[in-house]
Amino acid sequence: MSASHLSEGTPLLRESTTFQSTSYRSVINHTNDIETGSSGIEAENEITFPVLTQVSSAQPSLDIEPSLERYPSAGSRRKSTVAAHEAHSLSKKESDYASQFIGVSPSQFWVIFSGILLGYVIGFFDSTLMASSYPVITSYFHAANSASWLSTAFLLTSTAFMPLFGRISDALGRKPVYLFSIFMFFVTTAWCGLAQSIGGFIAARAFCGLGAGGVFSMGQVISSDLVRLEYRGVYQSYINLCLGIGSCTGLAFGGLLCDRIGWRGAFLVQLPFIFVYFIVAAMTVPAELGIKLVGSERMTVVQVIRNMDLTGSFFLVSAVTALIMGLNLGGNIFPWTHPLVICSLVAAVVLAIVLVRYERNVPLAVLPVELLTQEPRASIIFGNFFGSVSVNTVMFNAPLYFQAVKLATPTDSGLRLLAASIAVTASSVGTGFLITWSKRLKPTIIIGGISMAIGGCLAASMGITTPDTLAMICVSFNSLGQGFAFPSLMVSILATSHQDEQAITTTTLGLARNLGSVMGVSISSWILQNALLFELENKVTGPDKAQIIGLVRKSIRAIADLDPLHQQQVVGAYALALRVTFLSAAVWGTIISRPIFLPAPRRPVRPARRKPSQSFPRSQIFGLCPQPLQTPWEYSSQYYYLKHRTRDTNMAIRGNLTRRFCVYQTPRSARTPTAPIGAGD
CATH class of the missing domain: 1.20.1250.20 (MFS general substrate transporter like domains)
Structure with missing residues (x-):
């Protein structure tokens, strides 16, 4: 069974409770809990992890309906039967309209x-x-x-x-x-x-x-x-x-x-x-x-x-001001060889470099x-x-x-x-x-x-x-x-x-x-x-x-x-x-007309279930990962949490400068992970 544990703020979720862990270590630890059959998750009474299970077959253009985001976790499904029955008693038009807003009528x-x-x-x-x-x-x-x-x-x-x-x-x-x-x-x-x-x-x-x-x-x-x-x-x-x-x-x-x-x-x-x-x-x-x-x-x-x-704001304002001053004065009021024009343009370049280096830390x-x-x-x-x-x-x-x-x-x-x-x-x-x-x-x-x-x-x-x-x-x-x-x-x-x-x-x-x-x-x-x-x-x-x-x-x-x-x-x-x-x-x-990999909001691709050994057809995960995966998984817009409860797989996490982090699946016998998602773009 495949599951995704996403945080409350993820755009694909609505009324889930908070899951604060988004770091590499937390994903690895949580994956290991699943692999070893740990019941640590069930012991946490204050945290509920909504489970989005895989669909065996669905149309590629199927949208995620609002009701899917309220799909309860495995431990709370029986408790939510009455609430689900009452929710379905509402008219579809009223529930869809009310579900457009967060925290307000x-x-x-x-x-x-x-x-x-x-x-x-x-x-x-x-x-x-x-x-x-x-x-x-x-x-x-x-x-x-x-x-x-x-x-x-x-x-x-x-x-x-x-x-x-x-x-x-x-x-x-x-x-x-x-x-x-x-x-x-x-x-x-x-x-x-x-x-x-x-x-x-x-x-x-x-x-x-x-x-x-x-x-x-x-x-x-x-x-x-x-x-x-x-x-x-x-x-x-x-x-x-x-x-x-x-x-x-x-x-x-x-x-x-x-x-x-x-x-x-x-x-x-x-x-x-x-x-x-x-x-x-x-x-x-x-x-x-x-x-x-x-x-x-x-x-x-x-x-x-x-x-x-405040320091970064000062560098930003100073760099832009120096650049505008140099462009406005040069050739307009003073010649381009004037010391004030040259100093303004040089200061703009230096301040821009300092700004980028400072903002990294x-x-x-x-x-x-x-x-x-x-x-x-x-x-x-x-x-x-x-x-x-x-x-x-x-x-x-x-x-x-x-x-x-x-x-x-x-x-x-x-x-x-x-x-x-x-x-x-x-x-x-x-x-x-x-x-x-x-x-x-x-x-x-x-x-x-x-x-x-x-x-x-x-x-x-x-x-x-x-x-x-x-x-x-x-x-x-x-x-x-x-x-x-x-x-x-x-x-x-x-x-x-x-x-x-x-x-x-x-x-x-x-x-x-x-x-x-x-x-x-x-x-x-x-x-x-x-x-x-x-x-x-x-x-x-x-x-x-x-x-x-x-x-x-x-x-x-x-x-x-x-x-x-x-x-x-x-x-x-x-x-x-x-x-x-x-x-x-x-x-x-x-x-701005250059090719840009952009997401198609709320439009996931749900292919048929395949064995881990089978290759996965080429698809785009939210428009961000254009290369093929080996197994279809649920995903969020930015973070990818993969959990697979089989004995012949191993989870490998690799950082990527352009995509925060993605999770890849490899056979347990292999010592090296598969090629990174997006390689060869």
């Missing part, structure tokens, strides 16, 4: 989830508002050549502190961290509307990123805590829908608000909605949600601060290096990074195309980006339901990567004479790929992670996405500013050449006031510079 969940969705609408409205209004803000402060700092300051702080939110919430609970993030978001949004200088506005956006990063990451973490894995695709679609609503309203009405009430009013008008959001979160989120105990006691605030990876690292070396999670994280670079390259520079090349107003520019918001909303919502229906993740990621690559090429084809309708389609194609890829990547990282790792894996994925946003904005700005300076030097003529170049690089609105000859020259220079910039987005989109 459906009505409680929807009250909590409604507040989370409200936060996403407000947060993405603020983000896309900046995308459509930054030309107005930088022109107001006469700092158009420093436009990248308005977004990178926001993304930098949210990137650095996003993983810390997950760590802190494990100790203090989700609610205090969530409320603190909303409060910071409220205060800093007011600061943005009252800023009196470009430096003050950049500082306000930096602190605003701290609050927004907590809002976004904790919203995902709380959703993961309350919704079971196999249903998260559906609720991720609801989040994506609100993302699209916030993006659409920000892009469509951001420019309109800037034209009608000014850019300051566009920030201040958000405050009443954020206040309502805070009240809803304070009244609905459970106080004890997500708290992990140390022994039998909660961690104190001092213990939390002591366990925080930290138990609660802000950047878990092990996640970057384990497949398929490494591919998921890096795919998320490069996809974010591609998307932000297009979306950050698309408003500049409409305002500098097409000479559109901020209102018209925002309305022309509305098609991109509709595209990402429709594709992301459809992807969530498609994942739940098909139980497959990889195809949508590949489709998303290809769409991003094609979208970058289409955006690069836009010029001065491109019709507005065609330009809207070209810009929206990249967003269409975003809607396909990002929800699949989010569900993939959750499907390949233990329940206890949900918070840190979610925030690490957010870290990669934010780093991609930072790099997308900074690298595209670096390409744009250097290409623009080159094209302006070649195209602009006349005695006022230097003055015109300096003027149009600081203020986009100054282009409309130029004489027809110089206006045509400047517009042509912007069009060529943006073409090179958009072309880089195609490169980043191509990278």
Whole structure:
């Protein structure tokens, strides 16, 4: 008889009790107990091991039904007969719906989830508002050549502190961290509307990123805590829908608000909605949600601060800041040979090396290096990074195309980006339901990567004479790929992670996405500013050449006031510079289309029972082990526990850098284990 003893947090289980042992030694000891017929397991009254027996024959596409996860252990089957009879008396529709949530009733969940969705609408409205209004803000402060700092300051702080939110919430609970993030978001949004200088506005956006990063990451973490894995695709679609609503309203009405009430009013008008959001979160989120105990006691605030990876956060922020500074200054404000530019780039490389070496030895690292070396999670994280670079390259520079090349107003520019918001909303919502229906993740990621690559090429084809309708389609194609890829990547990282790792894996994925946003904005700005300076030097003529170049690089609105000859020259220079910039987005989109071994959630392969001596046909275990096994076994998403009660077999455990550990079966007479799973990939 074959059995699998999985932990409570394993995505394949629901209402099992906790089995804390996940180390190599514990698996070996427990296997030996089974081999020797030890009854130590039965003696433990407080621990129940759910047994999932092999099925002699089943369809390859058979899904694990929710009821299988409640299959009782061998020692408790007789005791659960009455409870099972009562459970079957419920209607299938009601039990299936109730089983979608963890620890809360459906009505409680929807009250909590409604507040989370409200936060996403407000947060993405603020983000896309900046995308459509930054030309107005930088022109107001006469700092158009420093436009990248308005977004990178926001993304930098949210990137650095996003993983810390997950760590802190494990100790203090989700609610205090969530409320603190909303409060910071409220205060800093007011600061943005009252800023009196470009430096003050950049500082306000930096602190605003701290609050927004907590809002976004904790919203995902709380959703993961309350919704079971196999249903998260559906609720991720609801989040994506609100993302699209916030993006659409920000892009469509951001420019309109800037034209009608000014850019300051566009920030201040958000405050009443954020206040309502805070009240809803304070009244609905459970106080004890997500708290992990140390022994039998909660961690104190001092213990939390002591366990925080503040040094790693410092190295991360310093490395990214140095890199952005070098890319922003080089060729834009100072020549590439300037000492400040060289020192910034060298410091970024050195700090990045120090960060990686330091994070390897930290138990609660802000950047878990092990996640970057384990497949398929490494591919998921890096795919998320490069996809974010591609998307932000297009979306950050698309408003500049409409305002500098097409000479559109901020209102018209925002309305022309509305098609991109509709595209990402429709594709992301459809992807969530498609994942739940098909139980497959990889195809949508590949489709998303290809769409991003094609979208970058289409955006690069836009010029001065491109019709507005065609330009809207070209810009929206990249967003269409975003809607396909990002929800699949989010569900993939959750499907390949233990329940206890949900918070840190979610925030690490957010870290990669934010780093991609930072790099997308900074690298595209670096390409744009250097290409623009080159094209302006070649195209602009006349005695006022230097003055015109300096003027149009600081203020986009100054282009409309130029004489027809110089206006045509400047517009042509912007069009060529943006073409090179958009072309880089195609490169980043191509990278995430590489083959990735991803799990098919809740879709195990159950072949017919075979003898240990027979070869096992080629199959994929949760999409992670593509090589053939000798005997079919039950499995979890990340850990493989094999138990076989026969006298002619021996269990061998081998560590694997990319797959944590797998367990292999060999004949007792053989002295060496079989080839590792995945060898020859």
